[in-house]
Amino acid sequence: MKRQLKKVTSVCLGAILAASLTACGGNSAQQEPAVSAPVQNEQTAEEQKATESMESQASADEQESLWDLSGEITITAWNSSYTAIVEGADRFMEMHPEAKITVEQVADNTKLFTQLTTGTGVPDIMQFQNRDDLTAFDKYAGSFLDISDLMAKYEKDLVPAVIPLLKDGDTWLAAPWDVAPAMLFYRTDIFEECGVNPEDIKTWDDYIEAGKVINEKTNGKTKIMGFDYNGTSSFDMPLIIFYEQGGSFFDESGNVQFNSDAVTTAFGIFQKMIDEDIAMNLPNEWTDRITALANDSLCTVPYGVWFAGTLKENLADQAGKWSCIPLPAVEEGGNNQVNSGGSTVMVSSSTKYPELCKGFIEWFFLSTEGSRINMEVSTLFDAYMPAYTDESYTKTDEYFGMSPAALAAQLCEEIPDLPFPAYFTDIGQIFQSDAVGPVFVDGKDMDSVLTEATDKAQKQLEFLRNE
Known part of the structure; x- marks a missing residue:
C-alpha cells in the first residue's frame, strides 16, 4: 500500500491517534476467522523450556557485550503498561544485579511535559502515546537520545506503520511499545x-x-x-x-x-x-x-x-x-x-546511563521474551513482529474461544502509515x-x-x- 507520510516544512508527518488502549477473540457457532497456526517443533515441554532458558541467557549475554547494563534509571508508564513494565524491570534486574530500575506510575504525561519544558526531573525512559511523538520531537527538540544504533537493526522486525512515528528525519528517537490493529x-x-x-x-x-x-x-x-x-x-x-x-x-x-x-x-x-x-x-x-x-x-x-x-x-x-x-x-x-491506539518510549538525552536504557529497551521491547511478558501480564500487543508466533499470542483465549492476538497479527502489515x-x-x-x-x-x-x-x-x- 502506498504510504501516506511526507516531510512537511518544520513538521514531520507520521503518528497515531487513539485514546488509550489492549486485545480480542470469540466463542461462536459461526465459522472462526482463519488464524495463523503457531510454529510446531519436536521438543517436549521440558526441552522447550530449557531451550527458552538458554535463549534468554544467550540474549542477556549478547546484550551484556553490547551495552553497559549497570546503573540506576527511572521509567514512567501508565495503566496496564505500568503493570507489565514493572514485571519486566524485576526480571531484568534479576539477570543484571548491577542495574536498578524504578518504575513510576503516571496518569498521563501532563507532569512530563512540564519536566521537558523546564529540563528538570525528566525520567530516563518515558512512555508516550504514539500520536504525540512527532509533536514531542518538534516541541522538545534536543530532549531525546538518538537511539539509531539500537533501532536501525530492528526496522525489519517492526509493524511497518509505526516506523514513521519513531524517527525525526533519519534519526531514531523512539522505540515502539504496543500497537493496536x-x-x-x-x-x-x-x-x-x-x-x-x-x-x-x-x-x-x-x-x-x-x-x-x-x-x-x-x-x-x-x-x-x-x-x-x-x-x-x-x-x-x-x-x-x-x-x-x-x-x-x-x-x-x-x-x-x-x-x-x-x-x-x-x-x-x-x-x-x-x-x-x-x-x-x-x-x-x-x-x-x-x-x-x-x-x-x-x-x-x-x-x-x-x-x-x-x-x-x-x-x-x-x-x-x-x-x-x-x-x-x-x-x-x-x-x-x-x-487504533498504541504507545512508544523515548530516552532522555540527559540520562546518566544511556547504555542501560538501550539495553533494557532491547530486551523488553525488541525480543520475544519481553513481548511475552507484555502479552501475558497486560495483554499488550507489541510492535515486535517476530513474537507473533509465540504461544502467548497464538493460544486460545477462553473468553473468546479464539486468539485475538493471532487475528491481530494478520491485520497489521498493511496498515496505512499513521x-x-x-x-x-x-x-x-x-x-x-x-x-x-x-x-x-x-x-x-x-x-x-x-x-x-x-x-x-x-x-x-x-x-x-x-x-
Whole structure:
C-alpha cells in the first residue's frame, strides 16, 4: 500500500491517534476467522523450556557485550503498561544485579511535559502515546537520545506503520511499545439468535444491513453501533473508517484538510447508521458503551485489539459470548487494516546511563521474551513482529474461544502509515469540537462545517508553528 507520510516544512508527518488502549477473540457457532497456526517443533515441554532458558541467557549475554547494563534509571508508564513494565524491570534486574530500575506510575504525561519544558526531573525512559511523538520531537527538540544504533537493526522486525512515528528525519528517537490493529468485536449469541452470519460482513454496507436485521429481530432493543454523536467524549468510531481509507487531516503540503473525501465518506457511513436507526448515541462514550454492552443494547464494537482486555475486565459474565472478525471495508476487497491506539518510549538525552536504557529497551521491547511478558501480564500487543508466533499470542483465549492476538497479527502489515504530524492533537481537538457535533447532532451541511473547521484549524496550526 502506498504510504501516506511526507516531510512537511518544520513538521514531520507520521503518528497515531487513539485514546488509550489492549486485545480480542470469540466463542461462536459461526465459522472462526482463519488464524495463523503457531510454529510446531519436536521438543517436549521440558526441552522447550530449557531451550527458552538458554535463549534468554544467550540474549542477556549478547546484550551484556553490547551495552553497559549497570546503573540506576527511572521509567514512567501508565495503566496496564505500568503493570507489565514493572514485571519486566524485576526480571531484568534479576539477570543484571548491577542495574536498578524504578518504575513510576503516571496518569498521563501532563507532569512530563512540564519536566521537558523546564529540563528538570525528566525520567530516563518515558512512555508516550504514539500520536504525540512527532509533536514531542518538534516541541522538545534536543530532549531525546538518538537511539539509531539500537533501532536501525530492528526496522525489519517492526509493524511497518509505526516506523514513521519513531524517527525525526533519519534519526531514531523512539522505540515502539504496543500497537493496536483494529477488528470487529461482536456478540456471537445475538448474531446467532438474529440469524446474522458474521462471515457475510465484508463491507460497511453489509454491516449496516446486519444492523437493520438485528434492530428488527430485537424490536429495537439492540443496536449494532454506538458512538458519541457530539464527539465531545470521543470521535474514535468515525476515525476508524477515515484511517481505513488512508485518510489524513493534512494535505501533502502540510496544510489542514478536514474536507477530504476520506472524511466525507466516513461521516456519510455513520450518518446512514443514524438514519437507519441502527446506531445509539453514547454521550460519555467510554462508560456508556460498557453499560450498553452489559444490558445487551449494543452488540458490536470496532476497536483496537486492546479492547479484548476491556471486555474481559468489565464484562466477565459474558465470557463465551464474544468473538472477533476483521473490520468491514469501505468497498468489497478494499483495505480493512487500521491501527487504533498504541504507545512508544523515548530516552532522555540527559540520562546518566544511556547504555542501560538501550539495553533494557532491547530486551523488553525488541525480543520475544519481553513481548511475552507484555502479552501475558497486560495483554499488550507489541510492535515486535517476530513474537507473533509465540504461544502467548497464538493460544486460545477462553473468553473468546479464539486468539485475538493471532487475528491481530494478520491485520497489521498493511496498515496505512499513521497520519499524525506535529501538533496533530491540537488540530484534532478542533475537528472534534467543530465538525462532529455540528454534523451528527445539529444536522448542519457537512461541506460547510468541514470547510469552516478547516479554516479555524489552519490558523491554529500556523500559530503553533509560529508562522
